[in-house]
Amino acid sequence: MTVGRLVESGLLRRDVALAPMTTYRLGGEAAWFAEPADETELAAVLAAAREMGERVIVLGRGSNVVVADRGVAALVVHLVGAFADVAVTAGGVVEAGGGAPLAKVARASVDAGRGGLEFLVGIPGSVGGAVRMNAGCLGTETADVMIDARIVDARSGDVVVRTPAELEMAYRSTNVAVHEIVVAARFRTEAQPTDAGLARIREVTRWRRDTQPGGTLNAGSVFKNPPGDAAGRIIDHLGLKGLRCGGAVVSSRHANFFEADPGTTAQDIYDLVAVVRRRVAVATGVELEPEVKFLGEFASAPGEEAPT
Ligand SMILES: Cc1cc2nc3c(=O)[nH]c(=O)nc-3n(C[C@H](O)[C@H](O)[C@H](O)COP(=O)(O)OP(=O)(O)OC[C@H]3O[C@@H](n4cnc5c(N)ncnc54)[C@H](O)[C@@H]3O)c2cc1C
Secondary structure (H helix, E strand, C coil), rough: CCCHHHHHHHEEEEEEEEECCCCCCCEEEEEEECCCCCHHHHHHHHHHHHHCCCCEEEEEECCCCEEEEEEEEEEEEEEEHHHEEEECCCCEEEEEEEEHHHHHHHHHHHHHCCCCCCCHHHHCCCCCHHHCCCCCCEEHHHHHHEEEEEEEEEECCEEECCCCCCCCCCCCEEECCCCCCEEEEECCEEEHHHHHHHHHHHHHHHHHHCCCCCCCCCCCCCEEECCCHHHHHHHCCCCCCCCECCCEEECCCCCCEEEEECCCCHHHHHEEEEEEEHHHHHHHCCCCCCCCCCECCCCCCCCCCCCC
């Protein structure tokens, strides 16, 4: 299908606001945007991107990103429809689309009498985002429970299936490239009574409510924890809770969460990340590495090193 046909059909759209698709609820527009509902539509969208010479960036549930105020000069792909499906096989393997919410994966598994994926309810992302980030909480990471992931290369359209070892999944890190789209993943589970699974889900939900700043706009942990320490502990120890750049503020509840007050710009968050990073480096010698992903172009904070 040509680019014109895809635009006519509504699959390919121009200048689409991304803020409502992110947990920070801020930032600009995608130059091009598409919501493919299955692999056939995705293949058509990727072929159009190649025809137009546009870069492709995939957005999951937007819970780990800051979209630049000037927007993203690329084709942003958001997986919907069949990509949000979750199925549990007779052998207890959970098969989930790249766009499936992690909470849906955890609940489908528990409902089918299978355990091991309950920790995923603590992470407000998608399967694709969790694979890309090797997301985890409460001592378990995506890599620990994943069998393999199905990945489409946006540049060639080629499809590969990769194991955690092949993806070099480590703490909040993988070798999934920007032009690679995780379209599905398979997870292993263990037999477990549904009641026990539901109790575990309640525990994880309670942990999240008790430890994280609920009711605020944020993207979870801003920095990765340095080896043997916690980024939040270091930031708190330096007295940086409440530090702000414009509307962006270091959470008083959890110092590794940066919240966005009404009117905050993406640049405010970028600047706050740069300022905190610099202050921590000067005071402790520790170079914190951002966990959040900055999409699009940002200006360097005055007198500060850029965080990415
Ligand atoms: C309140 C809160 C609590 C959080 N708690 C945790 C936690 O406990 N543990 C944790 O690990 N994280 C946590 N996070 C961060 C975030 O939820 C995870 O990183 C999550 O895995 C991101 O998934 P997403 O779908 O939202 O990805 P996005 O934020 O949309 O994208 C993140 C990155 O993944 C890429 N990506 C997204 N989808 C795909 C795909 N299909 N294929 C390839 N690449 C893709 C994007 O291009 C981007 O680079 C938290 C966030 C919030 C807001």
